[in-house]
Amino acid sequence: MFSNSSFLYIFLLFLPFIPLAKQDTNLIAQAKTITKPNCQSKCGNLTVPYPFGIGIGTSCSISPWFDVNCNTSFNPPKPFISTRNFEILEINDNTLLIKNFVRAACYDTSGNIIRENTASINLAATPYSFSDINRYTVVGCDDFAWITASEGRNFSSGCVALCSRTEDLIEGECSGIGCCQTVIPRGLQEFNATIVNLKAVNVSSFSLCGYAFVGDPERFRFSAGDLSDPGFQNRTIDNVPVVLDWAIGTPNCSEARNSGDFACVHENSVCVDSETGLGGYRCSCTEGYQGNPYLDSGCTDINECESHPCDENGICTNTLGGFHCACKKGYVGNGIKDERGCTAVNSQFPVIKFSLGISFGFLAVIIAVTVMYFSIKKRKIMQLREKFFQQNGGALLKQQISSNETNMKSTKIFSAVELEKATNNYAEDRILGRGSYGTVYKGILHDQQVVAIKKSRVMDQSQIEQFINEVVILAQVNHRNVVKILGCCLETEVPMLVYEYVSNGTLYHHIHNNGGMPWFSWDSRLRIATEAAGALAYLHSAAAMPVIHRDVKSPNILLDEYYTAKISDFGASRLVPVDQTQISTLVQGTLGYLDPEYFNTGQLTDKSDVYSFGVVLAELMTGRKPLSKTTAEDEKSLATFFVVSIKENRLFQIVDPRVLREGSLGQIRSIGELVKRCLKLHGEERPTMKEVTMELEGLRKFSKHPWSEQDQVQEEEIGLMSEQTSDLYNVSISPDLSTGKYTEQQQSSGATPLIYPVHRPR
Ligand SMILES: *[C@@H]1O[C@H](CO)[C@@H](O)[C@H](O)[C@H]1NC(C)=O
Ligand SMILES: *[C@@H]1O[C@H](CO)[C@@H](O)[C@H](O)[C@H]1NC(C)=O
Ligand SMILES: *[C@@H]1O[C@H](CO)[C@@H](O)[C@H](O)[C@H]1NC(C)=O
Ligand SMILES: *[C@@H]1O[C@H](CO)[C@@H](O)[C@H](O)[C@H]1NC(C)=O
Ligand SMILES: *[C@@H]1O[C@H](CO)[C@@H](O)[C@H](O)[C@H]1NC(C)=O
Ligand SMILES: *[C@@H]1O[C@H](CO)[C@@H](O)[C@H](O)[C@H]1NC(C)=O
Ligand SMILES: *[C@@H]1O[C@H](CO)[C@@H](O)[C@H](O)[C@H]1NC(C)=O
Numbered sequence: 001m002f003s004n005s006s007f008l009y010i011f012l013l014f015l016p017f018i019p020l021a022k023q024d025t026n027l028i029a030q031a032k033t034i035t036k037p038n039c040q041s042k043c044g045n046l047t048v049p050y051p052f053g054i055g056i057g058t059s060c061s062i063s064p065w066f067d068v069n070c071n072t073s074f075n076p077p078k079p080f081i082s083t084r085n086f087e088i089l090e091i092n093d094n095t096l097l098i099k100n101f102v103r104a105a106c107y108d109t110s111g112n113i114i115r116e117n118t119a120s121i122n123l124a125a126t127p128y129s130f131s132d133i134n135r136y137t138v139v140g141c142d143d144f145a146w147i148t149a150s151e152g153r154n155f156s157s158g159c160v161a162l163c164s165r166t167e168d169l170i171e172g173e174c175s176g177i178g179c180c181q182t183v184i185p186r187g188l189q190e191f192n193a194t195i196v197n198l199k200a201v202n203v204s205s206f207s208l209c210g211y212a213f214v215g216d217p218e219r220f221r222f223s224a225g226d227l228s229d230p231g232f233q234n235r236t237i238d239n240v241p242v243v244l245d246w247a248i249g250t251p252n253c254s255e256a257r258n259s260g261d262f263a264c265v266h267e268n269s270v271c272v273d274s275e276t277g278l279g280g281y282r283c284s285c286t287e288g289y290q291g292n293p294y295l296d297s298g299c300t301d302i303n304e305c306e307s308h309p310c311d312e313n314g315i316c317t318n319t320l321g322g323f324h325c326a327c328k329k330g331y332v333g334n335g336i337k338d339e340r341g342c343t344a345v346n347s348q349f350p351v352i353k354f355s356l357g358i359s360f361g362f363l364a365v366i367i368a369v370t371v372m373y374f375s376i377k378k379r380k381i382m383q384l385r386e387k388f389f390q391q392n393g394g395a396l397l398k399q400q401i402s403s404n405e406t407n408m409k410s411t412k413i414f415s416a417v418e419l420e421k422a423t424n425n426y427a428e429d430r431i432l433g434r435g436s437y438g439t440v441y442k443g444i445l446h447d448q449q450v451v452a453i454k455k456s457r458v459m460d461q462s463q464i465e466q467f468i469n470e471v472v473i474l475a476q477v478n479h480r481n482v483v484k485i486l487g488c489c490l491e492t493e494v495p496m497l498v499y500e501y502v503s504n505g506t507l508y509h510h511i512h513n514n515g516g517m518p519w520f521s522w523d524s525r526l527r528i529a530t531e532a533a534g535a536l537a538y539l540h541s542a543a544a545m546p547v548i549h550r551d552v553k554s555p556n557i558l559l560d561e562y563y564t565a566k567i568s569d570f571g572a573s574r575l576v577p578v579d580q581t582q583i584s585t586l587v588q589g590t591l592g593y594l595d596p597e598y599f600n601t602g603q604l605t606d607k608s609d610v611y612s613f614g615v616v617l618a619e620l621m622t623g624r625k626p627l628s629k630t631t632a633e634d635e636k637s638l639a640t641f642f643v644v645s646i647k648e649n650r651l652f653q654i655v656d657p658r659v660l661r662e663g664s665l666g667q668i669r670s671i672g673e674l675v676k677r678c679l680k681l682h683g684e685e686r687p688t689m690k691e692v693t694m695e696l697e698g699l700r701k702f703s704k705h706p707w708s709e710q711d712q713v714q715e716e717e718i719g720l721m722s723e724q725t726s727d728l729y730n731v732s733i734s735p736d737l738s739t740g741k742y743t744e745q746q747q748s749s750g751a752t753p754l755i756y757p758v759h760r761p762r
Contacts, residue, residue, distance in 0.1 A: 033291050033295050033297060033300070034047060035049065035053065035060060036050055039054065039055075041054075042054075043077050043079040044070070046088060048091060050062065050292060051063075052067075052091055055067065055068070056082050066127075067082040067083070068081070068082065069082035069085075084123070086099065087099040089241050095243050095245060095246070096246050097242070097243055097244070098121075098241060100241055102212070103120075103212045103213065104210070104233050105210045105211075106209035111142070116195075120190070120192065122189070122190045123189040124151040127246055127247050127248065127250070127280055128189070129276050129278055130152075130184060130188040130214060130243070130244060130245075131244060132183065132184060132186040133243045134214045134215055134216060135182065135184070135214070136182045136214050137179070137213055137215065138161045138179065138212045139210070139227070140210030141162065141164075142162060142197055142199065142200055142201050142210075143162075144158065144196045145159065145194060145195045145212040147182070147212075149190060149191040152187045152189030155184065157182045158182070159180035160198070161180045162176065162178075162201065163201075163203065164203070166224055166227070171221075172222060174222045178222070178226075186245065187277045187278050191214065193213070195210045206227060206228050209232075213236060215241065216241055216242070216243050219239055219241060245276050246282075247281060248281055249280055249281075253272070266283075266298055267299060268285055268289045268293075269283050269284065269285055270286055286321065288301065288302055288320070288321030289302060289321060301321060304316070304322070305318045305323055309336060309337055310323075310325035310336060310337055311327070311333065311335055311336065311341035312342075313341070313344075314335035314342045315327070315328060328342065331343060332345055411475040411488070413490065414496075415489065416492050419453055419492075419498070422444055422445050423441045423453055426441060438455050440452050440453065441453045441454075441455065451486060452501045453499075454499065470569075470570040471488050471497065473547050477547070479538050481531045481535035481538075481564065482566060483499050483500060485499055486499060502559065502560045502566050504558070504559040505558070507532075507559060507620075511619055512623070521658070522663040526663075526696065526699065526700050527700065530693065530696040530697055531564060532557050533689055533693040534693045535566075536549060537690040539609075539689075540609065540689050541688075547570070548604060548605070548609055549609050550589060550609070551569060552567075552609050552612035553590050553612060554626075592626030592638065592639075593612040593616070593626055595611035595612065595683070596611075596681060597611075597681060597682060606688065607683030608683065610678050610687065610692065611686065613678060614674075614675050614677075615679070618639065618642045618679075619638065621668070621672070621675070622655055622656055623659075625638065626639070652665075652668070655668060655672075667699055674692065678692065
């Protein structure tokens with residue numbers, strides 16, 4: 001086994017021979033691929049590669065234009081472009097350097113031309129043209145020289161070289177003082193340089209001639225001595241070559257490719273269009289290859305590793321057309337010297353890791369912030385909804401729902417979005433009524449069901465209980481004369497209730513604002529009273545758990561499209577445990593309807609509702625408001641006024657004229673008595689709602705039988721009329737929904753809901 005050191009020893013031993021061997025093979029390869037077989041490759045010092053070829057009319061060049069006339073009468077021999085006799089100095093891949101011609105004009109002391117040469121280079125109709133590397137240069141001190149070209153392309157330019165003293169001349173500067181330069185464009189093939197003596201300054205003491213030439217500016221450096229140097233012209237001709245672009249023929253690559261003789265057909269070579277604008281093309285080795293692209297096997301792979309492109313700790317591997325750099329063991333990087341190179345693993349500053357980490361970290365932060373922003377926003381809404389839900393008694397309601405599972409099943413909890421949609425985002429034109437409790441909107445659910453949506457005013461905790469009360473009570477009640485609750489929404493700031501839609505407004509509205517409507521006959525009033533009484537009786541006794549409405553009044557009795565009564569607004573209602581007949585509570589109700597006994601004692605019984613219903617009955621009979629604005633003390637409260645009037649036998653004077661017209665005296669008297677009993681100050685003396693209902697039902701039957709014929713006719717008439725008038729009603733009332741419908745009480749009635757705290761002695 002060899003150790004590392006023995007390897008090194010063997011390597012050192014052979015080291016001197018390796019480069020030598022390599023050089024030899026390169027030389028052989030070069031010789032093979034410079035010229036066509038059996039062609040001379042050198043003329044004097046100049047190597048002439050194919051497509052150029054030494055000899056005139058031989059097949060060593062690609063065309064006669066590339067024949068090189070090697071004149072051996074010179075020593076060393078000089079190569080010339082055979083067709084034009086220009087001495088070739090250098091041949092490159094895309095340029096050709098030839099010996100220059102310098103135009104000179106020399107003057108006498110008076111400024112007259114005494115000597116002038118007319119040297120020019122005419123490349124017209126050749127594959128050669130002046131390269132734009134060249135500059136048109138004028139050297140002189142009182143000269144204007146211009147250049148005009150008309151072959152290849154038309155071009156004119158010129159510049160002025162002036163000076164008055166040699167001291168002003170600047171070494172190496174060719175910007176107008178003693179020397180000036182202009183660029184020339186590509187594609188010129190012939191030019192005329194003309195020098196004119198300006199005779200502006202007398203410079204005969206130091207400058208005798210003016211010179212103009214086109215040449216490689218890299219090889220020319222202006223010097224102050226040039227103006228007085230008689231050898232300037234010959235020196236410049238020898239030292240400043242003209243750079244020519246060359247191309248093969250005039251067809252471009254695509255044209256040449258389709259013609260018979262295309263030069264760029266060899267391995268690893270490509271065709272390049274000439275950029276002179278004169279047409280023609282050249283061949284070039286593909287990247288990673290070098291050599292003569294015009295010859296078979298001319299392009300050879302470049303061993304890039306020879307120029308050591310890899311890091312000192314890298315390993316270079318040459319490939320066809322390219323190379324690889326790898327790093328030695330223990331080093332990382334891409335291995336390329338001028339790029340990341342190779343760095344030792346442990347000493348490596350983790351720039352890449354660091355920057356990667358930074359950018360990934362940054363990205364992560366941005367994503368996290370965005371996600372957080374949206375989730376916080378979403379959570380805030382969710383939290384707000386949850387907060388509202390809890391604040392609005394969501395927990396309480398849920399508990400109620402779970403404890404009353406069977407009864408609450410039909411009650412739905414609506415989402416905020418659903419109700420927003422249903423009310424067209426609580427549009428003004430959807431408002432059915434406004435009151436102290438809040439606003440009622442007409443809503444249309446997605447299944448086209450019309451509903452009434454009650455949006456409460458901002459609530460405090462005590463009102464929340466009322467709200468939950470209403471939901472729970474209404475959910476348990478199923479009576480045709482009680483407004484059905486469909487559900488509620490707790491996600492909004494204020495809770496919202498969803499009811500069945502009752503289309504014809506409140507009883508209050510019909511009594512006080514619309515009393516003259518034909519349908520509102522004695523019979524209808526009696527029917528509505530009976531229906532309302534029946535509903536209350538049901539609430540007091542028949543419901544699963546007795547319910548005291550606590551706020552019975554005409555604004556809380558709604559009328560549907562057939563004028564059927566529907567008790568509503570159970571916000572103040574109380575569920576009464578079965579074994580209790582009375583409960584202590586805060587006094588709650590509406591002035592004018594409020595039971596004075598309850599008001600005084602705070603003891604709530606079902607008789608409180610009876611009192612309030614008595615007031616409603618009185619309203620129905622008299623058409624008067626429960627509290628009137630008249631100044632007369634006894635007329636202020638309808639309850640008192642009604643009772644006093646009966647006592648004083650003035651009942652028939654206070655009832656509504658229509659009631660008097662349509663009802664029988666017996667009926668009116670009976671109802672008067674019923675109202676009187678309902679309004680008894682002591683609850684115990686009042687009849688129950690059941691008794692009230694039965695009495696009213698009796699009166700309705702009674703009204704039908706003794707005066708059956710008359711009443712039948714009346715009923716029919718009324719039926720007809722109500723059908724017609726319901727249309728009228730809709731037309732005349734609907735546009736003015738906000739005035740009366742669903743309003744709990746009119747401001748003018750002074751019937752505001754009251755809550756009196758009751759101080760009971762301990
Ligand atoms: C040509 O080659 C000879 C000898 O190789 C050398 O002395 C001479 O300077 C060269 N001339 C030019 C113009 O390169
Ligand atoms: C070589 O150059 C000399 C002198 O310029 C000239 O007389 C002669 O004709 C040239 N020979 C060829 C073959 O061009
Ligand atoms: C220019 O100056 C020289 C002397 O320096 C003089 O001989 C000659 O006449 C002058 N030429 C003109 C045109 O003034
Ligand atoms: C240069 O101008 C002349 C006259 O205007 C015209 O005949 C000739 O075609 C032009 N040459 C080129 C290459 O444009
Ligand atoms: C070059 O200038 C000479 C003399 O001024 C003139 O005879 C000749 O026609 C010009 N050639 C061109 C191409 O302008
Ligand atoms: C410039 O070169 C030519 C021939 O190449 C020669 O006749 C002439 O005398 C030279 N001029 C000077 C000033 O050397
Ligand atoms: C080659 O020359 C033809 C004819 O002049 C022209 O139509 C075509 O565009 C040229 N192709 C390129 C690549 O310049």
